[in-house]
Amino acid sequence: MTEKLDLRVERTQKTIQRAFIDLLHITPYPNIYIKDIAEKAMINRKTFYTYYDNKDILYDEIISLFFERLCSTFIYEKQVPTHGGGREDLSSDVYQFLALLEAEKEDLFYLLHPTLNPLWFPLLESTIIMKKNELHIRSSKKESAEDIPFKLYIDTISSLFVIWIYWWLSQEEYTLEQGTKHLCRMMNKTMPNIFRYSKPPLYNEKDEDYCTQ
Template sequence: MGYNIEKQKKTQRQIAEAYISIYEANPYAKITVSQVCKKAGVHRSTFYLHYDNIDFMLREIEDSIFEEIEKYFIKIHLMDFDKIRREYLEGTDLDEIKDFYFQNKHLLRTLLAPYGSPCFFNKLKKGIVECFEWILYRSKLDMGSRPEYILSSMATGIIDILYNWLKDEDMEIEEIAKIIIKIFTQNPFLNQ
């Protein structure tokens, strides 16, 4: 029985990896079940044993990675941002976040690509905005009468920074974290 479950998980992983591989070069709306099955080396009926349709599979992939991201959002809620703002990450351990992004950079880069599904982008943006709102609340900071515009803009910028970093990989995560913290805590054009 255990072997069968492992085999099913392996097949499901194989199908998802085939989908992601195709998704890298094609808009999500143009990907078909036939393409995925051919790439994965499975029959269509096998695909439908695991997923209702191609959109369901994409949502399942997005949800699984977002569950992991949410764990980091919770940790961010608990961080002392006044200290981070003063010391720019001295003493802040980013190894766990770094490991997560390096293990998932291929998938994240694909999900955040310009031709990707807006669902993941919007979910990630909402999570970042909620983190910012929590930080503002805890820090008793005031961004005026319409903070949603500022927070939305900042969240979009942070996602763009993360996407470019995942795409180019020419900076250390500590540098990216400093840029993000600087954007959130002060004018990003001021010298350190």
């Protein structure tokens, strides 16, 4: 009996979530009301409030569950780190990351729309912090003066994920394999050279290609 009740609760929650996401496809977030969600899910408002106090909590649950799955693409419980390796692991993880985005691309376009970033960016950060052990992120405890501040560390990882998400959701040109290759190349080669501290060579009029390099 308990199992049937649990399945009914799960089914009702998924119905409410699906109704809310479908409404986001056609209605801006601020203009969605509880009565709209209830009508779309074919339930009464009392049933909605049985599971969620308001639409913000509903949104938070949907996004948090997704971010947990997204972070899990970088988590392999049986994975054993190899000395000097990592490139193949990175490629596999990035591919799974993009594949999850691709599988839910249509919904995520609305759920993670830039106008909603103030709502979901803190949820991404908190999910990364919650998963820090599995992601092999160091703890915030016992920071020394030489350590990168934990908040800066988390903000950087979160921002990187945001860039990847926005780039993939807004592009139609590349396949999963191509997208994975571009992101891995950026991680392995380009990013360490983004900031260059050596002075550029002085301009030489004889060097016609200098300005185009």
